[in-house]
Amino acid sequence: MSLWLVACGAGPATPADSPGDGDEPSASGDPSGDVDPAAGDDDGSTKRADADGGGKSPGKSKGLPSSCADDSEPGLCVPPPDFVKKLCAGDYPNVALYMFSQGTPWTRGWLAHETKAVNASGGGSSGEKMKRDEELIVLRKFEGSSPGGIKVSGNNGGFDAMRWDGMCVTLDASEIYFDAPPARIENARIIWNRIEYDIREKLKEDDGLRKTYIDYKNACRGVTVGAVTADCEKLDGVLSRTLAAHLREKGGFPLPSKLPE
Numbered sequence: 001m002s003l004w005l006v007a008c009g010a011g012p013a014t015p016a017d018s019p020g021d022g023d024e025p026s027a028s029g030d031p032s033g034d035v036d037p038a039a040g041d042d043d044g045s046t047k048r049a050d051a052d053g054g055g056k057s058p059g060k061s062k063g064l065p066s067s068c069a070d071d072s073e074p075g076l077c078v079p080p081p082d083f084v085k086k087l088c089a090g091d092y093p094n095v096a097l098y099m100f101s102q103g104t105p106w107t108r109g110w111l112a113h114e115t116k117a118v119n120a121s122g123g124g125s126s127g128e129k130m131k132r133d134e135e136l137i138v139l140r141k142f143e144g145s146s147p148g149g150i151k152v153s154g155n156n157g158g159f160d161a162m163r164w165d166g167m168c169v170t171l172d173a174s175e176i177y178f179d180a181p182p183a184r185i186e187n188a189r190i191i192w193n194r195i196e197y198d199i200r201e202k203l204k205e206d207d208g209l210r211k212t213y214i215d216y217k218n219a220c221r222g223v224t225v226g227a228v229t230a231d232c233e234k235l236d237g238v239l240s241r242t243l244a245a246h247l248r249e250k251g252g253f254p255l256p257s258k259l260p261e
Contacts, residue, residue, distance in 0.1 A: 102251035
């Protein structure tokens with residue numbers, strides 16, 4: 001996608017860029033709970049601490065939209081415009097996981113070719129390279145220029161979409177396809193320690209996720225910024241893909257406490 005203006009933003013973090021996997025809540029009480037990767041129960045056992053709204057199925061949230069906007073284009077189901085504006089202007093990785101979970105009505109699309117992740121409609125941009133076949137949720141369609149006034153290169157307008165990491169991206173209409181999912185669905189990297197603590201504990205009740213998490217934790221034990229091992233980076237990717245596949249197939253991501261406002 002060619003844009004007349006490229007937004008700036010921080011690049012993607014490596015596993016050590018965030019201080020750990022957040023296996024324990026932070027002392028500040030922040031539900032994101034950033035801590036050392038090696039923290040937590042070595043046997044992977046979970047501590048029951050249900051989040052507010054935990055266990056609610058997608059579509060029943062009072063704080064998040066659950067049905068298509070009235071002005072959705074034919075064949076698309078997108079959230080209301082005011083919600084999209086707030087979502088893309090902020091940082092809501094847990095909301096993204098909730099919206100991507102199985103059972104939500106939002107239109108999914110997949111990236112047709114590699115491109116840079118640029119948000120031209122307001123909010124931050126990572127600028128990282130997106131992989132072909134990356135799964136996206138369509139947030140809105142526009143003609144000619146994005147809501148931020150940025151023109152795209154194609155003649156058919158474009159889309160604002162959300163990635164699995166919660167970042168919004170602006171794409172030319174030719175850069176996203178809808179006919180059928182690819183054989184291997186890609187997803188933006190999900191950073192484990194950015195998931196709210198109570199939700200992480202709930203997710204680890206699944207045997208498969210818990211095993212993958214333990215492998216990741218052991219590989220990344222004691223890492224610091226600039227000292228990420230190849231095994232840690234590999235298992236970080238495995239955990240991200242495993243979590244995306246779990247939510248895509250089974251859903252069950254609890255309602256986050258931090259919502260767009």
